[in-house]
Amino acid sequence: MEKTEIETRLRDVLVSELGLDADKINRSANFETDLDVDSLGVVELLMAMEDEFGVKIPDDEAEHIHTVGEAIDLVHGKLNV
Amino acid sequence: MVRTALVTGASRGIGRAIAFALARDGHQVGVNFSSSSGPAADVVAEIEAAGGKAIALGADVSDAAAVDAMFTEAAAQLGPVEILVNNAGITADNLLLRMTPEDFDRVLAVNLRSAFLCSRLAVKAMLRARWGRIISIASVAGIAGNPGQANYAASKAGLIGFTKSVAKEVGSRGITANVVAPGFINTDMTEGLGAEVKESVLGSISLGRFGEAAEVAAAVAFLASEAAGYITGQVLAVEGGLAL
Ligand SMILES: NC(=O)c1ccc[n+]([C@@H]2O[C@H](COP(=O)([O-])OP(=O)(O)OC[C@H]3O[C@@H](n4cnc5c(N)ncnc54)[C@H](OP(=O)(O)O)[C@@H]3O)[C@@H](O)[C@H]2O)c1
Numbered sequence: 302m303e304k305t306e307i308e309t310r311l312r313d314v315l316v317s318e319l320g321l322d323a324d325k326i327n328r329s330a331n332f333e334t335d336l337d338v339d340s341l342g343v344v345e346l347l348m349a350m351e352d353e354f355g356v357k358i359p360d361d362e363a364e365h366i367h368t369v370g371e372a373i374d375l376v377h378g379k380l381n382v
Numbered sequence: 383m384v385r386t387a388l389v390t391g392a393s394r395g396i397g398r399a400i401a402f403a404l405a406r407d408g409h410q411v412g413v414n415f416s417s418s419s420g421p422a423a424d425v426v427a428e429i430e431a432a433g434g435k436a437i438a439l440g441a442d443v444s445d446a447a448a449v450d451a452m453f454t455e456a457a458a459q460l461g462p463v464e465i466l467v468n469n470a471g472i473t474a475d476n477l478l479l480r481m482t483p484e485d486f487d488r489v490l491a492v493n494l495r496s497a498f499l500c501s502r503l504a505v506k507a508m509l510r511a512r513w514g515r516i517i518s519i520a521s522v523a524g525i526a527g528n529p530g531q532a533n534y535a536a537s538k539a540g541l542i543g544f545t546k547s548v549a550k551e552v553g554s555r556g557i558t559a560n561v562v563a564p565g566f567i568n569t570d571m572t573e574g575l576g577a578e579v580k581e582s583v584l585g586s587i588s589l590g591r592f593g594e595a596a597e598v599a600a601a602v603a604f605l606a607s608e609a610a611g612y613i614t615g616q617v618l619a620v621e622g623g624l625a626l
Contacts, residue, residue: 318510341551345509 565621
């Protein structure tokens with residue numbers, strides 16, 4: 302799957318499942334500081350990503366996701382091995 | 383609003399009364415049991431006869447795989463669970479010096495681990511819905527302690543700490559978690575108490591009688607309602623004035 306498709310789908314999930322502001326979402330946006338996602342929100346984000354892309358994201362990998370771009374890269378890496 | 387409820391250990395006693403109360407409030411109910419399939423089917427039939435919707439769900443709630451399968455089945459047939467009642471419970475009483483590690487572990491697993499296993503699955507759907515009710519049935523024994531019930535009281539006290547933690551974790555998403563702590567209620571569980579024990583217990587109950595399962599169920603139905611939306615992390619004792 303191309304990164305642009307992942308980005309489009311992730312953006313939809315962030316808006317519909319996490320209720321984030323579509324205008325603030327870009328690759329460099331930080332979930333905690335730019336998008337106001339709290340610790341439970343991060344867990345919701347991981348669940349939503351797992352459901353949307355059919356991947357498993359263990360805790361040690363989840364720790365490295367801070368920005369939207371990092372989330373896209375992680376999914377991209379998992380889907381294109 | 384019609385919600386999907388799941389009541390563990392709803393084939394008999396207090397759980398059965400809770401299933402009826404939630405159905406009467408218009409909710410669809412998953413009626414869990416472990417071995418009493420006949421009684422569970424009767425509960426379902428009685429709810430259906432009154433115009434409600436219910437299904438029986440067999441699962442040992444201390445078993446993670448069985449709980450997973452139960453939630454999958456409930457979601458497929460009734461939709462995601464939005465009201466979870468952790469009611470299934472057992473006793474294996476003995477004085478500490480006579481209590482075996484097996485009896486300790488079994489009681490903790492059925493009474494406390496079950497609440498963890500069920501709640502973590504239920505919360506997933508509740509987060510999506512931005513609404514949820516988790517109600518766990520503890521006991522006055524978990525608050526005051528009771529000789530011969532170190533395992534049981536520990537499991538019930540554990541439910542209280544568990545509930546308060548969950549309430550803090552998910553409160554921001556419109557999900558409440560509360561405990562109902564019954565005193566002495568007329569069910570199979572208390573039927574085995576000797577006449578002497580019953581007599582001495584009655585003396586310390588302000589209302590002078592044991593409670594009925596329906597009286598516990600009424601408290602649960604209230605906590606499950608929209609009206610109780612601002613109540614979370616609380617322990618509601620339904621014990622006839624035992625601890626006054
Ligand atoms: N009665 C009281 O005075 C009293 C007081 C305080 C608190 N409580 C609490 O209230 C709850 C209900 O008690 P009760 O008096 O109604 O008990 P009960 O009449 O003995 O019924 C227990 C219920 O739990 C189910 N159950 C037991 N082990 C299970 C398992 N591993 N997986 C799934 N279901 C299981 C039973 O189903 P199966 O028959 O299919 O096993 C049954 O439906 C318990 O948590 C109890 O500790 C009761």
